[in-house]
């Protein structure tokens with residue numbers, strides 16, 4: 001037996017569950033199940049996305065019951081973890097997962113543990129109806145494309161009670177509970193501004209990986225530090241799973257798609273590409289001008305930021321957009337520690353975060369975005385790929 005399968009078998013052992021246990025543990029979801037079941041045949045006992053075979057699983061026992069036959073049949077299972085509010089970025093990860101796995105499970109769970117106490121947990125977009133419609137549509141597309149190995153088999157949409165069986169430990173920095181901490185990589189950049197963020201992400205991903213036991217997990221490059229943290233967690237905890245990173249999907253003007261873009265409104269949306277343009281300028285300094293030193297590479301990004309700030313300052317408060325740069329970084333691809341100089345054989349990660357501030361003086365009827373347009377923190381990055389240097 002392959003060692004990874006042996007570990008998975010071992011991990012699955014406590015999950016041998018009878019149908020009667022499942023019935024008992026899913027009592028709370030019976031009403032929803034009944035409402036979406038069209039007949040009483042055994043294949044429609046489960047809650048499904050209407051007009052599809054995609055199961056909606058809400059408990060860990062039901063997930064394990066669903067997972068086990070695929071293990072015994074040697075069918076590969078992929079997990080795409082999300083917080084919902086699905087967009088084309090998420091769909092691209094699901095497409096990639098369906099290409100190379102028999103079954104794709106998409107998790108939709110807004111994990112409170114990764115939000116700081118003063119962050120946007122309460123207003124985070126929740127769009128269940130649109131999410132399941134998009135999944136149903138994508139699944140039809142996957143079925144029509146013969147090059148896919150699999151399709152979307154299930155959505156895992158647990159409650160917080162299900163994900164934190166000993167009780168939710170809280171969002172405070174000093175909360176006590178069972179947490180996974182991946183340091184020091186989680187302490188810099190995003191982790192510096194959001195000190196509980198990666199603790200929450202690593203903890204919930206560990207739970208999801210243990211509950212689903214996927215062969216492969218799919219994450220987006222848009223959250224590049226998250227991918228570095230997850231890869232480190234997988235390596236250091238010897239988890240039998242492969243981490244696949246999908247390219248960032250962008251709007252036509254280059255803005256990385258993000259669930260939080262809905263907070264922006266039209267005026268700030270137009271200026272929000274500033275971070276992407278700044279990172280591109282830094283990339284060009286490295287790739288096209290052959291710069292290797294930090295100040296030369298990041299200097300190019302900072303010039304773009306200054307230029308956009310100057311442009312906006314020339315406008316009146318009724319027209320302008322204000323933003324603050326949280327950081328623009330040039331870091332090592334594995335440790336995320338800042339680099340003074342790029343070693344081309346190792347490459348680097350250019351990344352940044354900006355805060356688009358609320359509109360100062362809204363015009364009459366102006367679209368201020370979801371939730372009245374609070375400050376919106378956007379992140380983006382470009383990977384400077386490692387390559388062999390041709391020595392003269």
Ligand SMILES: Nc1ncnc2c1ncn2[C@@H]1O[C@H](COP(=O)(O)OP(=O)(O)OP(=O)(O)O)[C@@H](O)[C@H]1O
Nearest residue numbers: 082083084089219220222223248249257258259260
């Ligand atoms: N534009 C994108 N391209 C590719 N993958 C993406 C994109 N946006 C998000 N993802 C990935 O989708 C997964 C789920 O992300 P999430 O549900 O938090 O969406 P999000 O758009 O990143 O939301 P947020 O605004 O909270 O950052 C993550 O692995 C994330 O990196």
Ligand SMILES: CC(C)(CO)[C@@H](O)C(=O)[O-]
Nearest residue numbers: 081082083111201204223
């Ligand atoms: C990976 C994740 C789903 C964990 O909650 C979240 O951090 C996200 O959506 O990127």
Ligand code: BAL
Nearest residue numbers: 083114115197223226
């Ligand atoms: N996509 C990362 C999730 C978050 O910012 O909370």
